[in-house]
Amino acid sequence: MARETMSPTERLWAAIRLEKPDRVPVVPTLLPEPAAHLTGLTMAQVANSNQVALEAMFKVFDEYGGWDSSYPGAYKPIQMQAANLDPMKMRIPGKDLPDDHTWQLVEEEIMKPEDYDKIYEMGIDRFYYDDYLWRISDLKPEDVPREIEALQASFEQFLTECSKRAIQPFFLGYAIHPFFTLSLMRSMVPFTQDLYFNPEPVERVLRRMTTDLISTQLPIAKASGINTWLFTEERASAYFYPPAVFERFWWPYTQEVVDAFWSEGIVTIFHLDQCWDKNIPYFKKLPKGSAILELDSRTDIFRAKEILRGHSCFHGDVPAALLSIGKPDDVEAYCRKLIDEVGGDGGLILGSGCSVPCNVKPENFRAMIETGKSYEFSKKMTVNAG
Amino acid sequence: MSEELSMAVVELKGDRAVEMVRNRVERGENPIQILEECRQGMSIVGERFQKGEYFLAELLLSAEIFKGAVTILEPYLAKARPPKPLGKVVLATLRGDIHDLGKNIVATLLRAQGFEVYDLGVDVDPAVVVKKVKETGPEFVGFSALITTAFDSMKEAAEMLAEAGLRDKLKLMVGGGVTTPMVKEYVGADFQTTDAMEGVAYCMKAMRGK
Numbered sequence: 001m002a003r004e005t006m007s008p009t010e011r012l013w014a015a016i017r018l019e020k021p022d023r024v025p026v027v028p029t030l031l032p033e034p035a036a037h038l039t040g041l042t043m044a045q046v047a048n049s050n051q052v053a054l055e056a057m058f059k060v061f062d063e064y065g066g067w068d069s070s071y072p073g074a075y076k077p078i079q080m081q082a083a084n085l086d087p088m089k090m091r092i093p094g095k096d097l098p099d100d101h102t103w104q105l106v107e108e109e110i111m112k113p114e115d116y117d118k119i120y121e122m123g124i125d126r127f128y129y130d131d132y133l134w135r136i137s138d139l140k141p142e143d144v145p146r147e148i149e150a151l152q153a154s155f156e157q158f159l160t161e162c163s164k165r166a167i168q169p170f171f172l173g174y175a176i177h178p179f180f181t182l183s184l185m186r187s188m189v190p191f192t193q194d195l196y197f198n199p200e201p202v203e204r205v206l207r208r209m210t211t212d213l214i215s216t217q218l219p220i221a222k223a224s225g226i227n228t229w230l231f232t233e234e235r236a237s238a239y240f241y242p243p244a245v246f247e248r249f250w251w252p253y254t255q256e257v258v259d260a261f262w263s264e265g266i267v268t269i270f271h272l273d274q275c276w277d278k279n280i281p282y283f284k285k286l287p288k289g290s291a292i293l294e295l296d297s298r299t300d301i302f303r304a305k306e307i308l309r310g311h312s313c314f315h316g317d318v319p320a321a322l323l324s325i326g327k328p329d330d331v332e333a334y335c336r337k338l339i340d341e342v343g344g345d346g347g348l349i350l351g352s353g354c355s356v357p358c359n360v361k362p363e364n365f366r367a368m369i370e371t372g373k374s375y376e377f378s379k380k381m382t383v384n385a386g
Numbered sequence: 387m388s389e390e391l392s393m394a395v396v397e398l399k400g401d402r403a404v405e406m407v408r409n410r411v412e413r414g415e416n417p418i419q420i421l422e423e424c425r426q427g428m429s430i431v432g433e434r435f436q437k438g439e440y441f442l443a444e445l446l447l448s449a450e451i452f453k454g455a456v457t458i459l460e461p462y463l464a465k466a467r468p469p470k471p472l473g474k475v476v477l478a479t480l481r482g483d484i485h486d487l488g489k490n491i492v493a494t495l496l497r498a499q500g501f502e503v504y505d506l507g508v509d510v511d512p513a514v515v516v517k518k519v520k521e522t523g524p525e526f527v528g529f530s531a532l533i534t535t536a537f538d539s540m541k542e543a544a545e546m547l548a549e550a551g552l553r554d555k556l557k558l559m560v561g562g563g564v565t566t567p568m569v570k571e572y573v574g575a576d577f578q579t580t581d582a583m584e585g586v587a588y589c590m591k592a593m594r595g596k
Contacts, residue, residue, distance in 0.1 A: 091484060097484075101482055101535070102482075102533065102535060104483070104484050104485065104533070106484065107485070107486065107487050188446070188487060189446050189450060192443050192446050192447060193447065193450070195443070196398065196443070196447060197400075238441065239441075239442060240441060240442045240443055241441055241442075241443045242440075242441045242443065242444075245443065273563070274563065275580075298563065298580065319566060320534050320564050321534060321537070321564055321565065321566040321568055321569050322566070322568065323534075324534040324537060325534075325537055325568060325569065325572045326568060357533070357534035357535075357564075358533070358534070358535060359534050359535050359537075359538070
């Protein structure tokens with residue numbers, strides 16, 4: 001009978017290195033909110049306690065038979081503000097929203113045009129903690145070190161829980177792309193006006209933020225001992241902007257960041273929401289194996305695979321809508337197609353498109369995990385029997 | 387009809403467009419005619435978007451110019467005999483979701499095409515939608531979502547519209563980043579898209595068919 005011949009970490013890295021693993025590695029983006037739903041907790045309970053969030057995530061891991069690497073995410077939303085990872089106002093269940101609502105970010109123009117000069121002079125981190133954070137958050141200065149300390153403690157515990165299950169975190173280092181950061185801080189329409197009608201300050205700041213990002217995040221990623229890091233971008237694709245904007249304001253900075261991390265052997269996991277169909281060919285310019293493209297099902301992953309076959313690994317992309325309102329048979333069929341067409345020769349990590357939705361049906365979540373873990377072995381058994 | 391104002395909107399020359407609108411309306415030109423020229427510009431923007439020559443960015447920027455023009459024209463339009471709207475649309479992001487970027491874009495684009503839009507905002511209870519539909523009698527109702535938890539609110543609203551005998555009198559549209567054809571079936575909607583301009587084109591086409 002066909003069976004696993006690789007450890008979870010060997011399997012994960014075989015896929016990242018574009019080799020054929022014994023079966024496709026499975027890594028659902030399970031954050032505290034879907035974990036709360038799957039364990040009968042409220043969104044407010046996980047949004048207000050790292051401990052509850054962490055326990056919920058690993059309870060799901062254990063109850064659904066486990067998978068190959070865990071997405072770090074046992075955080076309170078407010079800690080994402082404290083750690084400069086979500087630079088927007090937020091609405092939190094149990095405080096601003098009913099207990100059963102998921103926490104959400106608010107699109108609002110907080111950063112003003114004159115702030116470009118401040119960021120250029122001060123650097124984004126100093127600007128954020130000296131000035132910007134207090135425009136978006138109820139946190140008080142004395143809360144910030146405490147929340148960051150709590151977040152770090154939660155990560156330590158996360159590592160312990162991973163270790164108990166003989167898996168490694170999918171990544172530990174994480175940053176939002178400078179372009180995306182500015183779009184979130186300015187909000188989309190004003191940022192677009194800046195790009196078209198007053199581009200010089202944007203360019204100066206992107207230059208500075210890219211240099212700063214490499215100098216601050218690369219040592220963190222190196223120290224983590226995990227040779228991956230997450231780089232998020234949701235607003236730069238051709239869904240939003242023409243190639244001229246992409247080529248001027250996004251691609252050169254991106255390439256520089258990826259090159260810097262790759263020179264240290266660190267693979268960039270791009271979290272790419274929205275449709276990147278027209279932008280996919282650019283990723284061929286990156287060094288082979290230096291990037292994982294995490295797609296949310298809006299990009300045609302099957303076409304993307306044809307373009308980047310043997311060049312980049314993919315993570316995804318079972319659609320959120322399918323997981324939340326579809327049927328297990330449909331989830332299974334979609335996973336099989338992904339495994340056959342995207343993972344056939346390696347280079348696929350099976351997971352959800354973006355995060356697992358917070359109203360995922362338990363039977364659909366199970367179908368995704370179990371299809372990932374069993375489908376290729378079932379094919380080998382069929383071949384052997386034949 | 388002057389093409390210069392229309393093309394200022396198309397070419398994203400916002401300052402020039404606003405200047406022309408202000409000068410002409412202050413000179414006593416018909417505000418409805420000036421508005422129509424701005425709309426003509428927005429139609430060309432829409433055509434370029436559908437051909438793949440323009441992107442969402444250009445839609446957003448031209449819509450902002452259009453909004454600026456309407457702000458100048460509004461006091462004059464109030465005195466003029468207002469043109470009959472092309473159609474009426476009720477829009478909402480329903481209970482459980484507070485994202486409004488996509489909905490706001492659709493609202494602006496629909497207004498630019500001459501629709502009267504009743505934007506109910508975010509985290510809207512389905513009962514509020516039914517009340518507004520009874521009050522205004524729209525040809526279209528549109529729900530926008532960025533997160534999957536809004537699907538059930540959409541379905542609930544669709545069922546409440548049916549129970550109130552209103553569903554057959556309008557076209558129900560769903561849109562937003564997480565929606566798919568499966569969501570359209572689940573909700574029982576008539577139309578689904580992740581593309582704002584496609585939604586506007588759907589409304590235009592449906593009105594032409596009337």
